Structure formats: C-alpha cells, structure tokens
Amino acid sequence: MxxxxxxxxxxxxxxxxxxxxxxxxxxxxxxxxxxxxxxxxxxxxxxxxxxxxxxxxxxxxxxxxxxxxxxxxxxxxxxxxxxxxxxxxxxxxxxxxxxxxxxxxxxxxxxxxxxxxxxxxxxxTVLGTGTQTARAAIDSGLIGRPLSASAVMVTPGHERWHPHPDFYYTPGGGPLLDMGPYYISALVHLLGPVRAVVGAASRLRTERVIGSGPRTGQRIPVEVDTHVSGVLEHVNGALSTITQSFDGVATTAAPIEVQGEAGALAVPDPNRFDGEVRLFALGSDEWRVLEPRAGYVGAxxxxxxxxxxxxxxxxxxxxGGEVALHVLETMTALLRSAAEGRRIELTTTVRxxxxxxxxxxxxxxxxx
CATH class of the missing domain: 3.40.50.720 (NAD(P)-binding Rossmann-like Domain)
Incomplete structure (x- = not known):
C-alpha cells in the first residue's frame, strides 16, 4: 500500500x-x-x-x-x-x-x-450496512420499481442534552441543516438525485432552555425554523416526503421507508451505520429482516x-463533495421554498x- x-x-x-x-x-x-x-x-x-x-x-x-x-x-x-x-x-x-x-x-x-x-x-453513515443493504435490496428488485419514500426525524431539541446548543438555533443550524444531511444523503443513495422541492417550515418558540451542563436553565434565542417538512421530486419520478423537527417529543414512524410496486422497505436510522433493514413483500403478511448484504461492517x-x-x-x-453539494442545495431550497411559498427546481444533480x-x-x- x-x-x-x-x-x-x-x-x-x-x-x-x-x-x-x-x-x-x-x-x-x-x-x-x-x-x-x-x-x-x-x-x-x-x-x-x-x-x-x-x-x-x-x-x-x-x-x-x-x-x-x-x-x-x-x-x-x-x-x-x-x-x-x-x-x-x-x-x-x-x-x-x-x-x-x-x-x-x-x-x-x-x-x-x-x-x-x-x-x-x-x-x-450511509456507507454502513444499514443504508447499503437497503440500497442493494432496491437495486436487486426486491420492492420492484420504487415509487415513494418518507424520511422522519423528530426530537424535542438538542438543548436538552448539549451543554452549548446555541449554534443549533442560529443561521446555519436548525433540524434540517443539522440532521437533514443524514436523511437526504440516504435518499440520494437509495433513489438517486433530486430534481425539485416544495417545503414548509415553522418556528413556534422564540427561545429554548439549556437542560444540562454549567449553563443549565439559561435561555437562548431561536433564530431559525425548528420544524421543516417538504416533498422531494427525484429525477427517477419517485417522491420523498421529509420531516425534520426539533418540536416533537417522539414518533413511531420509521426513520426511512421506501414504497415500491412489489414491496415496502423499512430503513434504519441513517445517523447510524447499521441496524435492521426490513422488507414487507406484496402479498406477504409480515415484515422480514434482511441479512446485511452490502456496506462496511462495523463502520x-x-x-x-x-x-x-x-x-x-x-x-x-x-x-464525496458532489453528493454533499447536492444535499446542501436540496436543504437550502426547501427552506427557500418554505419562505417563498413555491416549488423550486435544483441547479445541481449527481450520480x-x-x-x-x-x-x-x-x-x-x-x-x-
């Protein structure tokens, strides 16, 4: 070497x-x-x-x-x-x-x-066995032609555990720019690039209270939207819905689900490298766990x-940077769409x- x-x-x-x-x-x-x-x-x-x-x-x-x-x-x-x-x-x-x-x-x-x-x-994280096994399942045709996906991240906010959470609530922060890269990168690996987006966002609290560390109890201002939802139109025609929120307590939604003509795929948390990938085939009566078939083991x-x-x-x-730039444009376009109330077509694409x-x-x- x-x-x-x-x-x-x-x-x-x-x-x-x-x-x-x-x-x-x-x-x-x-x-x-x-x-x-x-x-x-x-x-x-x-x-x-x-x-x-x-x-x-x-x-x-x-x-x-x-x-x-x-x-x-x-x-x-x-x-x-x-x-x-x-x-x-x-x-x-x-x-x-x-x-x-x-x-x-x-x-x-x-x-x-x-x-x-x-x-x-x-x-x-998308290079681990979780996302990569899901991608291999899609590419091998286990769910047929993919039609749609959902991506959901809901937490009550990082100020509950982070001793210095200020930057999460200033420009450049918020749930989308913080956690969205995991979810949108996974969607690009699974379904390919995004063509256009439509977004909506809210900011229902003007301050947060630090919950741990030497600044416990201190109030910090919220300068960004803390709940962002949107629709991603993929180049292949599939539609992904995404929710990234610092305004919820919990959710029962799978981190990512992909729906296809012949089955559904439950994808583990893209903030982790591994986790169970589950398949529900059309005509089946239960979810089946797939053995890892791709990705870096123990990454x-x-x-x-x-x-x-x-x-x-x-x-x-x-x-790579090309994927990261495309993901960044997807996120910033979602925020622009929410602010301007319109569908936005992207200027970048990526393989x-x-x-x-x-x-x-x-x-x-x-x-x-």
Missing part, C-alpha cells in the same frame, strides 16, 4: 472523538497534526496520538506533509477552513453540512476543481475519509455513488 496518507485535523470538539477512534490506528492514514482554537485541547489530543503534533490552524495548513485536512469545525466555519485548505493545495474532508449556504458550498467545489484537489464530506465515523483516500482520484469518493460491497472496515484499504 505504501506510506499512510497524512492527515491534519482542524477542530477537536465532541465529534472529533468518534473520528479519531476510527482513524488513529488505521493503517491507511496517519494523523500528523491537530489544531483547535483552544490550544490546551490541541495539546491534550496530540498527547494521545503518537506522531501527531499540536499547532495553530495556520501552521497546519502550511505543513507540506499534510495531504488531507479533516475539517471538524462548527458549521459556520466549514467554508472558511475548507477554502483555506484547498488554497494550500490540500484535499478536504469536512463534517456535515458542506457549508451553511449553497453559495459557499459551490465555492468549495469550484475552488477544489480548479486546484485539482478532492473534497469529501459527511455523513459517511464508524471516519470511514468516508478512508474511502476518499482509497478512491485516489480514480473514482468519486462515496461520501448515485458507487455501492459498497459487503466488507470489513479494514477492507476499505483494498476495496475498489
């Missing part, structure tokens, strides 16, 4: 722990530098990563041995850090969403194309970066990513 691919990590918040658990000991990559606005956090992370050096963001971007920047900053900083990394000649893999505006997302992809570098983007956050490294420019990464054969996470090193 040659030498490991050298990675620099920018942003060492809560989500970084999941990425580092996957990447720290994987033979495909070597984490050589870490950076965070909090220097003590950088130092603490480097201390448990052999071979990694703590440094400023500027120094990390200037290091010639950093081949790819893993951008785990808050969403509002995604575009700034990604563009700076691209300008420094680095590949970028960014936590979702690609950016908080479609214009910034487009700039990232255009700048990367001009610079000849690659862009990957979360979520990579965790960071497998999308490994997949990007393995792609090596020979194919689009399965968790369904190459499916993932059933393989171990270690097998990413040799998977085509």
């Amino acid at each position: 040659g030498d490991p691919h050298r990675v620099g990590v920018v942003g060492l918040g809560v989500i970084s722990r999941a990425y580092l658990e996957t990447l720290a000991d994987h033979p495909t990559v070597s984490i050589v530098a870490v950076a965070d606005l909090d220097a003590s956090r950088s130092a603490a992370t480097a201390a448990v990563l052999p071979g990694a050096e703590a440094m400023s963001v500027e120094r990390l971007l200037d290091r010639p041995d950093v081949q790819t920047v893993l951008n785990l900053t808050i969403p509002a900083a995604h575009a700034e850090i990604s563009l700076a990394a691209i300008d420094a000649g680095k590949n970028v893999y960014v936590e979702k969403p690609l950016a908080v505006t479609f214009a910034d997302g487009r700039s990232i992809m255009d700048r990367a194309a001009s610079a000849g570098v690659r862009v990957g983007c979360a979520p990579d 965790s956050r960071g497998v999308g970066l490994l997949d990007l490294v393995r792609a090596d420019g020979q194919r689009p990464p399965r968790a 369904r990513p190459v499916p993932v054969p059933l393989a171990s996470v270690d097998g990413v090193s040799s998977l085509p």
